[in-house]
Amino acid sequence: MQDVETILQNKILLASLIACFSAQGLKVIIELIRHRKINFRFFMSTGGMPSSHSALVGALATGVGLTKGWESAEFAIASLFAVIVMYDAAGVRQAAGKQARILNQLLDEFLHDAHHLNAEERLKELLGHTPFQVLVGLAWGIGISILALPVF
Numbered sequence: 001m002q003d004v005e006t007i008l009q010n011k012i013l014l015a016s017l018i019a020c021f022s023a024q025g026l027k028v029i030i031e032l033i034r035h036r037k038i039n040f041r042f043f044m045s046t047g048g049m050p051s052s053h054s055a056l057v058g059a060l061a062t063g064v065g066l067t068k069g070w071e072s073a074e075f076a077i078a079s080l081f082a083v084i085v086m087y088d089a090a091g092v093r094q095a096a097g098k099q100a101r102i103l104n105q106l107l108d109e110f111l112h113d114a115h116h117l118n119a120e121e122r123l124k125e126l127l128g129h130t131p132f133q134v135l136v137g138l139a140w141g142i143g144i145s146i147l148a149l150p151v152f
Contacts, residue, residue: 016056022055
């Protein structure tokens, strides 16, 4: 039980999680503004605006830099980890989402009854992020870390 308390006192971890979860919450708000309806699936979905993965790693790297120093090995590790995660979010997963969209369109065209397929049979299309969504997520994470660390 003492280990849990120790983990919950980790300022960098808390700031990073707040950045991630608040970015997920922003997705719901943005969806509400764009489509005038609440879609709670955005709390758990991948893809969309802003990138919660980028927010998390941006807050992590910023928190490490603020607490350990910008010249520290820990900051270098966190920064490189952030770059890899953001590259994956905007590159590999975005490409996989585009491929899924094309495959679903092909399925719709060749199988006239494809619309009866349930969500589990169709490929998930919203997997990755645009570079802009990644940058917004990164900015969100940096901002949350800068604001949250002094509070903790």
